[in-house]
Amino acid sequence: MRVLRDNGLTIVLLLLFAGSIAGQWLAGWHVAAEDAQRHHQLAMSLSAYTSSPEFLSSVFENWESEFLQMSAYVVLTAFLIQRGSAESNDPDAQPRDKDLDKQALKPGVPTVLRWGAMWRALYARSLGLALFALFLISFVIHWTQSAQVAAQNAIEHGEVPLSRLAYLGDPQLWFESFQNWQSEFLSTAVLVVLSIFLRQRESPESKAVAAPHSETGS
Structure with a gap:
């Protein structure tokens, strides 16, 4: 089909x-x-x-790190280069998205590009903004649900629970976040570097199998 x-x-x-x-x-x-x-x-x-807070906290703890990694990757690859990587722009190529006001006149372009300079500027960054917004939403849900779990545990042990705002400075929240963030950034860096030397046939995330190691971009 x-x-x-x-x-x-x-x-x-x-x-x-x-x-x-x-x-x-x-x-x-x-x-x-x-x-x-x-x-x-x-x-x-x-x-x-x-x-339950236990389930929701664990789910959004992971989503948070994924959306942070994707938003950072989309934005950083717009202006940082790794020569030879399939995941990087070619530093010697002409910018793909310059003169958007002229490109907006071409047939088939997204209609929003014809709405004016402000809309073009916003749309030109919409993917990174959307991913970062999803990161913020996931982080807030992770934070509030993790705070609830911590409060329940404190009550069970006869302790005074922290407020949600106070929990924002608790090491437990940041331990949960950083343990995921570090793995996301490491895996992305590994992909960037490995794509210089290794190939995956027919994948758009890889250079052509016969491409030289010095070729940049897929």
């Missing part, structure tokens, strides 16, 4: 996402049930676990 051929990458990635988050959901519920049993507490139902 043409729909599957034209959208296969998105469909497969979303199916992999659905399977992965379902696995996290079920495995996390079992872990929470085992923890409740060890503390002689009543275990949550699966539906209750779905909206």
Whole structure:
């Protein structure tokens, strides 16, 4: 089917996402049930676990790091170069997106480019802005849900829980964030460097198999 051929990458990635988050959901519920049993507490139902701070915090903790990595990557690759990498612009090539006011007159361009200079400037940065907005939303949900988990743990141990605002300065929140951020930035740097010397046939994330190592861009 043409729909599957034209959208296969998105469909497969979303199916992999659905399977992965379902696995996290079920495995996390079992872990929470085992923890409740060890503390002689009543275990949550699966539906209750779905909206629990424990589950939501773990989900958005990961989403936060992914959207941060993608937004940083999209923006940094716009003006930083790694010669020889498939993930970099060619420093010797002409800028692709200059003279947008003239390019806006070409047939088939996005209509927003014809709305004026302000809209062109905004649209020209819309991908990075959207990804950064998704990072901020994910971070806020991770922060507030993690604060709830910490407050529950504090109450169980007879301690005074921190407010959500105070929890923003708690090492636990930043430990959860930085442990994911560092892996995202490392994996991106590894991809940038490996794509100089290694190839994946027919992938747009790779240079052509026969391309010289010094060739930059895919």
